[in-house]
Amino acid sequence: MELTNTKDSExxxxxxxxxxxxxxxxxxxxxxRVLHNRGRVSDEKRKKxxxxxxxxxxxxxxxxxxxxxxxxxxxxxxxxxxDPAGYWEYIRNGIxxxxxxxxxxxxxxxxxxxxxxxxxSFVVATERILSTSPDAVIFSPVFIEESVxxxxxxxxxxxxxxxxxxxxxAINSLAYYGQHSLKSxxxxxxxxxxxxxxNSVVLLTRSVRPNGIGSxxxxxxxxxxxxxxxxxxxxxxxxxxxxxxYSNNTAKNLNKLWEVVAGNIPIAGAAIxxxxxxxxxxxLNQLKLHDIKIIGYDELPQNVTALKAGRVSYLxxxxxxxxxxxxxxxxxxxxxxxxxxxRTNYVPxxxxxxxxxxxxxxxxxxxxx
Amino acid sequence: MELTNTKDSExxxxxxxxxxxxxxxxxxxxxxRVLHNRGRVSDEKRKKxxxxxxxxxxxxxxxxxxxxxxxxxxxxxxxxxxDPAGYWEYIRNGIxxxxxxxxxxxxxxxxxxxxxxxxxSFVVATERILSTSPDAVIFSPVFIEESVxxxxxxxxxxxxxxxxxxxxxAINSLAYYGQHSLKSxxxxxxxxxxxxxxNSVVLLTRSVRPNGIGSxxxxxxxxxxxxxxxxxxxxxxxxxxxxxxYSNNTAKNLNKLWEVVAGNIPIAGAAIxxxxxxxxxxxLNQLKLHDIKIIGYDELPQNVTALKAGRVSYLxxxxxxxxxxxxxxxxxxxxxxxxxxxRTNYVPxxxxxxxxxxxxxxxxxxxxx
DNA sequence: AATCGAAATGTGGACGCACACATCACAAAG
DNA sequence: CTTTGTGATGTGTGCGTCCACATTTCGATT
Numbered sequence: 184m185e186l187t188n189t190k191d192s193e194x195x196x197x198x199x200x201x202x203x204x205x206x207x208x209x210x211x212x213x214x215x216r217v218l219h220n221r222g223r224v225s226d227e228k229r230k231k232x233x234x235x236x237x238x239x240x241x242x243x244x245x246x247x248x249x250x251x252x253x254x255x256x257x258x259x260x261x262x263x264x265x266d267p268a269g270y271w272e273y274i275r276n277g278i279x280x281x282x283x284x285x286x287x288x289x290x291x292x293x294x295x296x297x298x299x300x301x302x303x304s305f306v307v308a309t310e311r312i313l314s315t316s317p318d319a320v321i322f323s324p325v326f327i328e329e330s331v332x333x334x335x336x337x338x339x340x341x342x343x344x345x346x347x348x349x350x351x352x353a354i355n356s357l358a359y360y361g362q363h364s365l366k367s368x369x370x371x372x373x374x375x376x377x378x379x380x381x382n383s384v385v386l387l388t389r390s391v392r393p394n395g396i397g398s399x400x401x402x403x404x405x406x407x408x409x410x411x412x413x414x415x416x417x418x419x420x421x422x423x424x425x426x427x428x429y430s431n432n433t434a435k436n437l438n439k440l441w442e443v444v445a446g447n448i449p450i451a452g453a454a455i456x457x458x459x460x461x462x463x464x465x466x467l468n469q470l471k472l473h474d475i476k477i478i479g480y481d482e483l484p485q486n487v488t489a490l491k492a493g494r495v496s497y498l499x500x501x502x503x504x505x506x507x508x509x510x511x512x513x514x515x516x517x518x519x520x521x522x523x524x525x526r527t528n529y530v531p532x533x534x535x536x537x538x539x540x541x542x543x544x545x546x547x548x549x550x551x552x
Numbered sequence: 553m554e555l556t557n558t559k560d561s562e563x564x565x566x567x568x569x570x571x572x573x574x575x576x577x578x579x580x581x582x583x584x585r586v587l588h589n590r591g592r593v594s595d596e597k598r599k600k601x602x603x604x605x606x607x608x609x610x611x612x613x614x615x616x617x618x619x620x621x622x623x624x625x626x627x628x629x630x631x632x633x634x635d636p637a638g639y640w641e642y643i644r645n646g647i648x649x650x651x652x653x654x655x656x657x658x659x660x661x662x663x664x665x666x667x668x669x670x671x672x673s674f675v676v677a678t679e680r681i682l683s684t685s686p687d688a689v690i691f692s693p694v695f696i697e698e699s700v701x702x703x704x705x706x707x708x709x710x711x712x713x714x715x716x717x718x719x720x721x722a723i724n725s726l727a728y729y730g731q732h733s734l735k736s737x738x739x740x741x742x743x744x745x746x747x748x749x750x751n752s753v754v755l756l757t758r759s760v761r762p763n764g765i766g767s768x769x770x771x772x773x774x775x776x777x778x779x780x781x782x783x784x785x786x787x788x789x790x791x792x793x794x795x796x797x798y799s800n801n802t803a804k805n806l807n808k809l810w811e812v813v814a815g816n817i818p819i820a821g822a823a824i825x826x827x828x829x830x831x832x833x834x835x836l837n838q839l840k841l842h843d844i845k846i847i848g849y850d851e852l853p854q855n856v857t858a859l860k861a862g863r864v865s866y867l868x869x870x871x872x873x874x875x876x877x878x879x880x881x882x883x884x885x886x887x888x889x890x891x892x893x894x895r896t897n898y899v900p901x902x903x904x905x906x907x908x909x910x911x912x913x914x915x916x917x918x919x920x921x
Numbered sequence: 922a923a924t925c926g927a928a929a930t931g932t933g934g935a936c937g938c939a940c941a942c943a944t945c946a947c948a949a950a951g
Numbered sequence: 952c953t954t955t956g957t958g959a960t961g962t963g964t965g966c967g968t969c970c971a972c973a974t975t976t977c978g979a980t981t
């Protein structure tokens with residue numbers, strides 16, 4: 184441990200291409216050819232120049248570099264269409280932020296959408312996209328099979344893609360950003376069961392599609408949740424009841440929940456594996472069930488309201504703006520700056536309570552300014 | 553809700569300064585003077601130029617802008633010296649990342665340190681810094697009074713400063729990044745008490761300095777913790793015992809803890825308001841107390857080891873790299889780009905469990921690459 | 922020795938901004 | 952009528968990348 188100050192940087196001028204040219208007795212053009220491995224340089228001079236680059240630790244001025252690169256590219260995004268202030272809007276906000284930052288590279292992003300409850304709408308959108316031959320695609324593989332097929336066609340056309348929100352291993356994407364669904368479901372269980380009275384019912388609710396299939400994400404989250412249950416042998420102490428909620432049938436949903444209530448065992452907790460927590464809260468309010476510990480996903484305004492009102496105990500969040508922002512930046516990193524990226528990038532499982540949610544939201548908002 | 557694609561950007565060329573000059577029949581220099589309010593332009597031309605700028609929505613190319621700005625500034629950081637892999641190193645890593653990004657502006661950062669257990673070392677460092685007249689100062693106001701005095705002197709010399717980690721309202725800093733200590737302490741209590749067996753002892757441990765005073769942060773965290781206790785009237789069901797741990801006296805610390813154990817009421821939980829959780833774990837191991845629910849701060853490697861081993865239930869983290877990074881970027885935002893910043897910026901209260909800590913750490917690491 | 926050709930190397934401009942500096946017009950002072 | 956000053960305005964330079972193009976080098980072939 185030392186208390187003296189240290190100067191890590193010297194005031195010295197930074198090495199420029201022109202300096203390297205002067206030192207090695209060649210022109211800037213030759214240095215440039217070496218720097219970019221464009222060939223057409225004699226071995227002798229190449230080695231000399233490379234030596235100077237290494238020894239003197241040349242680093243290009245990033246600003247000049249960014250200025251001079253003009254890629255004129257067109258990216259396409261394909262995510263579910265969204266209700267205002269819904270989950271997908273957050274991802275798009277992140278994409279938009281990245282878009283602003285790279286617009287001076289003459290890169291534009293076209294936004295396409297599909298209905299997350301209708302796989303045909305997804306296929307239609309992918310066909311439309313393929314016909315326009317974009318330079319890269321950002322999409323959310325909500326429908327697994329259809330997404331794999333889409334990715335194959337992209338690969339044939341040599342169009343790189345990145346995945347956001349949910350992951351499909353079979354897709355050879357440049358990068359994926361999203362949450363580790365299993366761990367997030369496991370964590371939901373952990374938070375729900377800690378301190379929960381025994382010999383009671385725990386509701387597991389899923390928002391399902393008209394065909395009765397849950398989303399890629401939701402299925403994995405439930406799996407993670409059940410893993411915790413099995414690991415701690417909670418089936419003995421709790422009666423876990425699955426209830427599927429349909430997006431467009433309030434009466435039916437209420438009916439199903441009522442059946443559980445009528446079972447006479449008290450309901451102590453409930454988890455929902457989507458961002459529709461606020462709807463679950465609404466149903467339970469209508470059934471006058473006010474003392475249930477509820478846990479759900481994503482910091483949508485309506486969910487935050489329920490969290491602050493004490494109706495929801497925890498929200499699990501996943502930085503959607505950051506996901507949208509980072510997938511785009513990784514595309515640029517690869518296509519423009521030719522730097523390596525990581526394939527799989529898990530965003531943290533963020534646990535929110537009524538006391539800390541405000542700072543969480545404001546911080547994310549400021550990062551996105 | 554619409555399914556059709558939308559093109560948000562047109563392929564059109566962006567308006568440049570030269571274009572505005574051509575349109576208005578002046579030179580680029582005159583347009584530049586209008587853009588930056590540097591005066592020395594006739595009213596007639598100024599109005600004409602402003603009209604074009606507004607109407608055609610001119611936005612400067614950020615890359616060219618960054619390139620042309622060369623500020624030649626010297627920032628100074630002043631944070632506690634650190635053990636390798638200690639908390640303060642994380643903050644410095646964030647500062648270093650920002651430093652790399654701005655080095656092409658010819659901005660350098662000098663790192664100064666002090667002993668966080670010795671306020672005199674802080675004062676000595678501030679005097680040394682003041683004598684060199686830096687362009688801006690980044691520091692952590694660990695000692696409140698001394699920090700206020702330092703800030704006053706900086707203000708006299710017109711040197712802006714930013715605060716990192718802990719906040720002092722009395723200091724007129726450009727920005728502060730750190731955690732809301734009260735809420736973080738409150739959350740620690742919430743996590744600790746949920747599901748904790750009643751009629752037991754809960755240890756509150758603080759790392760204190762030789763003079764017996766805790767850090768600014770730790771004091772506020774404990775206050776937040778106790779706020780939860782009072783709010784839920786937990787004094788009735790738990791016996792809360794404060795134990796001060798000294799940084800350099802293992803025997804004494806063990807002794808104090810042993811006294812609590814000897815009290816014959818079982819110890820169910822323990823919280824520590826600093827990043828020294830791993831030491832608390834070590835003590836409790838030595839005393840063969842293995843079933844205590846422990847909560848502490850910061851994702852230091854040693855703490856993470858204890859978390860993964862199940863010896864610590866939760867760690868509360870605060871994105872130190874991000875804090876270091878963002879304070880520097882705010883300085884640049886203000887001094888170089890003359891854009892407004894926010895004074896108070898709370899970083900989220902991040903709750904970590906053994907299952908999700910790996911993704912948290914890796915994500916932060918990649919952001920910092 | 923002259924010629925040719927291919928590879929190696931140099932030159933210069935465009936990009937787009939900010940800033941220091943040069944230049945210009947015009948009026949007041951000598 | 953010339954000099955000096957002053958405000959208004961134009962110009963050149965720095966950066967790295969990526970071109971098109973000019974020029975040089977050098978060995979091989981006539």
